[in-house]
Amino acid sequence: CAHDVINQAGLLATDVSSIAITNQRESIVIWDKQTGKPLAPAIIWQDRRTASYCQALAAKNLMIGAQGSNGSSNNSSQGDMASEVQRITGLRLDPYFSASKIAWLLEHNPKLSVRASKGEIAVGTIDSWLIYKLTGGEHVIDVTNASRTLLYDIHKLAWSEELCARFGIPMNILPKVLPSDGDFGKTKKGLFAKQIPIHSVLGDQQAALFGQGCLEAGMAKNTYGTGCFMLMNIGQKPLLSEHKLLTTIAWQRKSAPTRPDNLSFEQIVQSGRRMLQPPSREVTYALEGSVFMAGAIVQWLRDNLGMFQKSGEVEDLARQVDSSEEVVLLPAFTGLGAPYWRSDISASITGMSRGTTKAHIARAALEAVAYQTYDVLIAMQKDSPHPLTELRVDGGAANNDLLMQFQADLLGVPVLRPKDTEITAKGAALLAGLKTGLYDDATMQASWQVDRVFEPSMSIDIRAQHLNKWQQAISRALMVP
Template identity: 40%
Template sequence: MSMEKTSAPAVEAQPVPKEEFVTAVGEDPEHKLDEEKLKNFFIGSIDQGTTSTRFIIFNGTGQPVAQHQIEFTQRHPESGWHEHDPMEIVDSVNQCIEQAALVFADRGYDVADIKAIGITNQRETAVVWDSETGEPLHNAIAWPDTRTKGLVRDLKEKPGADNLQNMCGLPLSTYPSSVKLVWLLQNVEAVKKAYDEGRLAFGTMDTWLLYNLNGREKNIHVTDVTNASRTMFMNLHTVKYDDTLLDFFNIDATKVKLPKIVPSSCPDSFGCLAEGTLAGIKIAGCLGDQSSALVGQQGFTPGSAKNTYGTGCFLLYNVGEKPVISTHGLLATIAYDFGRNSKPVYALEGSVAVAGSGVKFLMNNLGFITHSHKISDLAASVDNNGGCVFVTAFSGLFAPYWIDDAKGTIFGITQHTERGHIARATLEATCFQTKAILDAMELDSGHKLAELAVDGGMSNSNLCMQTQANVIGIPVDRPAMRETTALGAAIAAGFAVDIWKEFEELKEINQKGRMIFEPNITKEESEKMFNKWTRAVDMCRGWLDVGEVGHGDHWD
């Protein structure tokens, strides 16, 4: 019996250079950047992520010229807990800056030509410290941490819980910083004591880094709007801390020092490096990582979107200067604020819990491959998924489903099933969830996306990106230079110090060498694939009893 063909053919995808694509559809491909001049201007970017820290030095055309990366310790003191040592992260940033600066100098460049530095960071991770001594009072609680699941259940029963998302754009979950701070106040005596005595300082990772990089004695205590919008303390409409939100979490703003909220691009708010080879260089940009990736992808026009395929998968959709509160399972957030009397720009966001981590699962847990980049070759060893659908709900499904009682489930296994079929189904799982998010975004915004910009590790797979284009039915746009998260922070910093003086110039950065994946299957074939995925999602529900939901589960 032949297996049902439910996936795109394994023919090597042949993406089209974007220059050819835009000419074919009548767009103007002319570049406006003065490239020779901009090659002599440089911007540093601190990219402080969940598992590693990087410092990349870009030139004014958006190309990296030097970089260094350090992985740091992931701490899991209990099941579902995920912590970082705040001092280890500061040390990793300083080391990356020094090592990248050495590479920069070795390549014949002058550090005096580095005009500014930007910061991008893991967003909801919460840090607390003593405002008098500057010392951390606990490990940072990382954004994937799920120790607050019981607290979140209790908070959902409080009066006013149903109205929180209308104010701050985020639903109650273990995700935002707010519940992490509440947990620390309830469970760590040193944090509670500092709070009662009025010397507790709180911030996300950007705030902690800025406080330390400037020198603690300067007491720089700020955050940008994109990071503030992930705390649940900031009103999305006023872009200020909201007493109603703080009161809901029983946070007294007179007892805890909350960082001042400033625009993402500013020449004065973030201070400068106090020590090291680059001492004195101004920090002029700051963006949460997913917002930074949208900026790095030049998602400046309402209706534009980017999808970052990392450990998880995060899709941001620019909705313009007014927030759109989702009614279809998405989050509302601030995309960026470039100051200069402009208004903040908002986005809808959808998050897929498992993307690259699904590939690592096949590699580390099942031994399918020896290196993650070989997943594409394994998936291409078969013509289709062989009828297999892999719902990668390792700890439930995130946006737009929010199914807590699901577990990772593979449907359609037969005696003919090979490793390649499961590898292909793993890649397809992220593509299907991305389509579900885009469908929700279309319902929330009233507009259909014309094109999807992509970045992150899984975007390196031509097969995966071709599958993505086939599933969503629109072109997928992949840049040649994929360090878009770090680039976004560099763009914010460079704009603040006039490396780029006009907003239109920013749209021309990192445009060379982009490739377009166009759909190459019919709409009927695409719908058939997605309908099978939807059936699989419905069938994976209910694997956990109510008392088991979230117990021992975490998706970091």
């Protein structure tokens, strides 16, 4: 596959200065440390088999130590597992993340558990597995992927002994954690014409945030794919959400330069100045909210209801009517994600009349994506001291002009769509370029180009009517016992 990419680019392996990796987060692989042979099928991030396990853990009360100012533990107190997990990792106790998946594999395979206790096996997220195979033996992980395992202390920047013990996971099977632009090793001899260093690894959503140029606190992006993934840069201090969002590590740059004279990145770009200060190892954090159903709603309309042949046709169908009228599509096919986190709610279409057409339903489907995004971003603004002044978007559904305009109207801020909406791989590549010195931060910022800006144009009264319609539908759903 890598050889094909190099050939398609008209290059030779000797032309490649660095490899960048971006990957689906939370998915895990377990393998033999000596042979590199996988010891069980991978468990992907969507897998919910450990839901009851997580619920049982969440119900437990624990004796926990309060965190001192120096990071030490003191003054034991009664607490619950879910709160302790959030305090340490910034995440929710949920099967979405890696820890319960690893615990399940060890619990359901006694031989694996014995071998794990002896340090004979290795476990990692997809980036770890790829690096191991490319290098022929390096067992490492980048900090953004580590922060999604439910085992990593985002304050101490280390694996949590406490959480590893709670989940029954030996620490000696976990990979070494490196900065996002760390030295992850070189490709093994014979794989390419030369050994190529791996200089950049980022989880997919963090890569999109970086690729969107969201380098300042308060800048946010939304990736519109099967679901929606919103991340907001909150700077160098972890901020635990009070509105059911996640706190995650956006990136850590080993080679990160600091800004001269406290200039903004925009001012640096305009002045052409370069970053001359010594490198910083500071971590950048982000708030994150996930919406389970976005493009998947359109797929449902296509595959289950047969409303159109191709997903791209949904916009033309929705434009056949000026409004969805009273129709609201609540896309809780797998429950509701952030900021509600209700797995017991079912999907529904309400507000229909005899005059309702498939065009109304198609328009309501697109509006549902924007409504869910609105809910998450409002929660982010409540958590963050930084106001949202614009939203940068990417992913396949970001090419839907009707959706993007409605999104801007709901949020009341501009929605910026770059020329390159498949930004995830670009984000990881940009970080590798920065590490190797091909360009600096100013050059990277200047490379981000806008395709179109969607300015809010809806009146305050009409906007309020739309939001009230959605909030009523949510309120009815949340009342389900």
